[in-house]
Amino acid sequence: MSLTTSLTLAREQIPTLVTSFGVALRSMSPLTRPRRVPETPQPIVTRFAAPSDRLVDAYAAWAGAPPERYRDVLPPHFCSHWAFAMLARVGGQAPYDVTSILNQGLRLQLKAALPRGAALQLRGQLQDVSEDAQRVRIHSRVIAGWAQQPEAVIVDSYAAIPKRAAAKAKAAAREEPAFETVGHWSVAADDGLNFALVTGDFNPIHTFWPLARRTKFRGCILHGFGSVARTWEVLADAGHDIADIDLRFVKPLPLPNEGLQVQVAAPDAEGRRAFRLLARDGSVHLAGSFLLR
Incomplete structure (x- = not known):
């Protein structure tokens, strides 16, 4: 990737960087992060500006997609871009340092393809926070759509914060399919x-x-x-x-x-x-x- 292209793409990430860095900074200190898990987490609703064609094309090419596959729509897994800052904000509602959060899993449900050139409507919410002897588990959800289809893509993110003194749990053996x-x-x-x-x-x-x-x-x-x-x-x-x-x-x-x-x-x-x-x-x-x- 050329330096000019890299700088152009990086400039488009500035709003995401500002949001995610701000959440990370606030969560690093017990004085500025939430003191407890909210009893009724409030949804966060925001508008996400339409990604440029240059950015979408560069992303699809990195992923290995042929140019014609996403000519008019966003790649389904492009949630790695539009959901990133929202997931940080949602995770920031819990009383933990988000910089120590590890991604554990993901569920992605596609109700409709997100069109190129359309501003996205995002709704994020903290679904669940649980704790055991090994780790803290955080389940966050982001729903994306546009004016005509407000619930097109549902992203469930499962993350964890390991406890420092916890011993690693041994995974149970499972029968694998062919x-x-x-x-x-x-x-x-x-x-x-x-x-x-x-x-x-x-x-x-x-x-x-x-x-x-x-x-x-x-x-x-x-x-x-x-x-x-x-x-x-x-x-x-x-x-x-x-x-x-x-x-x-x-x-x-x-x-x-x-x-x-x-x-x-x-x-x-x-x-x-x-x-x-x-x-x-x-x-x-x-x-x-x-x-x-």
């Missing part, structure tokens, strides 16, 4: 920064190598939403027109990474297909299921 590989994708060392430029999520664990090397990951990891975008497009290339997807972020994906396999199982009794993202070493990074239109 999977078939339907496609592959790869990411370069600078794809964390490239994804940030088209979404506004400049978290340094994804974008800033000097800091990322000092974390437990020993380097940058790809955004969870970035993994979703690339995986979604491989599924679309394989003929899967997704209406409802529910997934877990199983393991962070180090950058760079090549030869990732997208695998799909046969539909179950309800018509849902299990899928997973598998690295060359056999580790699973995404897992979930989807329902076709």
Whole structure:
């Protein structure tokens, strides 16, 4: 990506950066963040300016979509851009430091495609906050639409804040279905920064190598939403027109990474297909299921 293009895209992310940075700053101190979970969380309603065609095209190209796929509409997984600041605001209603929040999972329900060039109406709400010996769990929801279709896309985000003294819980063994590989994708060392430029999520664990090397990951990891975008497009290339997807972020994906396999199982009794993202070493990074239109 050229310097000129990068600067142009970065300028369009300024409103998202200002909002998310402000929420993060307030949540870092017990003096400025909420003291308790609200008994009745109030919805946050706002208008989101229509993303430029330049930004949408750059995002779709990063995700691996052919130009004609989203000529008139926004990619469904472009919620990584328009929902990012809203999810920060919703999470900021809970009495925790949002900079310590880890994405755990995502459900995306598509009622209608979001058109290009239309300002979006966003409604965000804190759905649930629960706590156990291992972590605090936060469930947030953002509903997006426009004047004629106010509930076109529903995004449920599941996040967690691990407790420092908690021991890791051992995952229960599960019987896996038979999977078939339907496609592959790869990411370069600078794809964390490239994804940030088209979404506004400049978290340094994804974008800033000097800091990322000092974390437990020993380097940058790809955004969870970035993994979703690339995986979604491989599924679309394989003929899967997704209406409802529910997934877990199983393991962070180090950058760079090549030869990732997208695998799909046969539909179950309800018509849902299990899928997973598998690295060359056999580790699973995404897992979930989807329902076709």
